[in-house]
Amino acid sequence: MNQQTIHIVFSQAAHGSLRMALSNLNLQEDLISLPDTFSIGPVSKIDEESELKNRYQWMKDHLSFLFPEDLPEMENQVRQAVLDIRAIPDDRTVVIWTGDNAHEQTGLGFALHLLKDKGNEIKVINTTTGYHQLFVHDDPERFPRKMGGLDPEQLSRIYKEHAGAVVLQMKERERLENEWKKISATQKVLRVWENDSVRNVDADYFDDFILECIQRSQREQGSDIIILMRAIGEVVGHLEEYIGDEYPEYRIRQLIKAGQLEMRESGMYYDVKMNTGNSK
Template structure:
């Protein structure tokens, strides 16, 4: 992303190629449901908002990013999906299934002794939102160098397995260091969590920091790590 970014409804050549490839693949498989989803997405492209999906992994950070995008055109063109649960603690085994979600939130209720019904509802909604992302929309993950956000990133990537969306990543820790570290303050500039950033800083990131566009190898590796995560029987990730 750069300051000359245009909020256009036009597909990039790579997006167009990806969608056409998926159409041919689904047609060959005679997968009518998948083919219909892609076709409806194409037909609705001229009317579809948003233009970019942002997936984040902290409630406070989601609020800051929404504040950063509160004005037009970003208010209309950017959608934020937040997996706000702290996935570095508690069970994550089979978390992509209804049973896995139930097990996790029962464990959280038992050990945190808090009312987690609303948290579970938000989590289920976020999972469904990710699974429902239209195939032509690009996705940007925002995550810092900490276990909670990195676990969330891998889980979300697994949920997108098989989808043709372009995926990019903004590592908030690296972005902060890239934009603000100087020779005089090289040791002082360091953050771990995305929620440490202000809405003004996030706007600057989005304007001036180029997201890391994942290639197929990177995506496959993260998907595999996400799949392995769902077989993890431990209760702590570092």
């Protein structure tokens, strides 16, 4: 690999870790980060400015309770990344890092869509595959669910040994681009990785799981009242899909509105409890 290689990743954490990994390998290669959570929110036509604005307006309307100050910066960074990807010269090799999750697979489709009229050689590195090929772990069911969960040393080895790496041939590239078209053809706001493909699902897809996590926390704590951030941590920690912290909080608020949960004001945030007087 050389300076003609440019990498595309889908989070700031992945960007930082890969930057260190490349440095460990004494490589000076460019990186572009699309620092968003592509498993959530509308993605229809987000390569167009008006639809990109609509995506972040949806996020401001639904996901801004926890970290409202982060959204404007994220929007600007994604907008710049779209421009940077479109400006990649055709003679550069593009390496897109992904994993077995809806977030990075949707990001892969979006990146390929932005590159669809270009003649670049494109390589895809699946960190889930690479991790399983190279590293021994005690629990085969527990592994980093996205690239940001891998440390620079692990990424260095995956890159150096080409673990989980494939060069996209035209047929596979077209298949993935068609997958993107299907994913982005609706206004669904939640996606999951299922049977080796991304599937659009209803917004309340994880609601029962969220309620189960809150009930488990109640039993473990011996208390009906659960701190919001504890509830979110339980959901994120046990969910195989990556949907960030903001989406579970949004669904908790919807469950409160639906009468499934009760809310108690507490400092900056709020606490929650099951509404035992409501039968689902």
